[in-house]
Amino acid sequence: MARDWRWRKASFDGIPFYVDVQEIHTARRLVVHEYPGSEVHDLEDMGRCASRLEVTAYFVSESADIDSAALRLRLQTPGPGLLSIPMFGTMMVRAMTGRPNWNRQALNYVGFSVTFIEEGTANAPVPIGLGVEILAGMGAALGATLGDAITATLVGQPQSGYVRSDMASQVAALGAQVETLRQATPLDDATSSAVKTAVSDAVLSLSNGPSVDPGAVAAALFEQADAIVANAAGNAPATALADASAASLAAYSAALAHWGVSPMVSIAPLSAAVFFTAQASRALAIPAYASRVDALAARAMIGSLIDGMTPYYGALGADAASAFDVMYGQAAQFLSSQIANLAPVVIVESGVSLPSNVLAYRLYGDPSRGMELVNRNKVATPCFMPRVFEAAAS
Numbered sequence: 001m002a003r004d005w006r007w008r009k010a011s012f013d014g015i016p017f018y019v020d021v022q023e024i025h026t027a028r029r030l031v032v033h034e035y036p037g038s039e040v041h042d043l044e045d046m047g048r049c050a051s052r053l054e055v056t057a058y059f060v061s062e063s064a065d066i067d068s069a070a071l072r073l074r075l076q077t078p079g080p081g082l083l084s085i086p087m088f089g090t091m092m093v094r095a096m097t098g099r100p101n102w103n104r105q106a107l108n109y110v111g112f113s114v115t116f117i118e119e120g121t122a123n124a125p126v127p128i129g130l131g132v133e134i135l136a137g138m139g140a141a142l143g144a145t146l147g148d149a150i151t152a153t154l155v156g157q158p159q160s161g162y163v164r165s166d167m168a169s170q171v172a173a174l175g176a177q178v179e180t181l182r183q184a185t186p187l188d189d190a191t192s193s194a195v196k197t198a199v200s201d202a203v204l205s206l207s208n209g210p211s212v213d214p215g216a217v218a219a220a221l222f223e224q225a226d227a228i229v230a231n232a233a234g235n236a237p238a239t240a241l242a243d244a245s246a247a248s249l250a251a252y253s254a255a256l257a258h259w260g261v262s263p264m265v266s267i268a269p270l271s272a273a274v275f276f277t278a279q280a281s282r283a284l285a286i287p288a289y290a291s292r293v294d295a296l297a298a299r300a301m302i303g304s305l306i307d308g309m310t311p312y313y314g315a316l317g318a319d320a321a322s323a324f325d326v327m328y329g330q331a332a333q334f335l336s337s338q339i340a341n342l343a344p345v346v347i348v349e350s351g352v353s354l355p356s357n358v359l360a361y362r363l364y365g366d367p368s369r370g371m372e373l374v375n376r377n378k379v380a381t382p383c384f385m386p387r388v389f390e391a392a393a394s
Helices: 069-075 128-154 160-184 189-208 214-231 238-257 263-285 292-309 318-339 356-364 367-377
Strands: 010-012 015-025 028-034 041-048 052-060 081-085 089-101 109-118 345-349 388-392
Touching: 010 069, 015 069, 052 081, 069 089, 069 109, 128 160, 128 214, 128 263, 128 318, 160 189, 160 214, 160 238, 160 263, 189 214, 214 263, 238 263, 238 292, 263 292, 263 318, 292 318, 356 367, 356 388, 367 388
Parallel strands: none
Antiparallel strands: 010 015, 010 081, 015 052, 028 041, 052 109, 081 089, 089 109, 345 388
């Protein structure tokens, strides 16, 4: 026997009503790029559109006017609510429009034409300054957690002296990586000198014998790496951090395969790889990107870095893995919240080659943005821009 849908009631925030028509509108935001003189085109998928539901709700009884008053009031009240309708199930929505209607030829009937939109799951955009501070705090916490994970590996282990010696060698290698990161990153003289001294002292302390905790030294080195990212002048060192992560991951695999060395020491290079990956996601999330395309590329790079780390980082234990998840997740979410407000990239045809500051003035009314055009298009000299070039839309 076929199911009878006709008299199944719907509800919004617990207010029941009947439904005559229900439509759900789903779509994707596709941008079509068509090129002059070309027989092909590109499609850029900007993601799924928010689903909209068009519902014709109604009440039918001698008290329809009274019964419908609660729904009419709820549609005027802000905030999300749970919508349950026969065909499409339940979902959290907000009411965009609600039009009550009454027809004298339809006795005891009150209808509503309502448009609902699914509730958003993304958070509101985080102010840039606040987002930077949140990620900075997470970076420091992650470094301390990873240091604790290294220390915990040595507790209660037989022949811990031998393991500690091998672990110290791995932590010293971490110190060399942090020093390489310092050299590759633009820093003010005071910060650079302070980091260099702190890294040198931490590595030197490893030679003091069994009394030194390699985990504590690693945490101190992570703290210096965190300071490098926080104080980087200009662009944060995302590429250098990604390189350090790849090198640490290779050292982790080598430590596992090295005969005669305890597999426990592999936790040091794995911790380094996780820390550098998380810091790279932070470094990619915090710049002020000029266009949506640039920010999307940065978010894709974050995804690629995390995909490379996913098979391995669970070996660090629940606390370290959770701290890593939270930090890179926050970085991706922070960057995503900025993307919608960034300008898209457009192709500009000037007809003749002009200086970048002239083009910037014509495009933006601001000649100081000329170097933005130069850098985006990788032009050798700002005096002669190509006749066809890329530019942020605003």
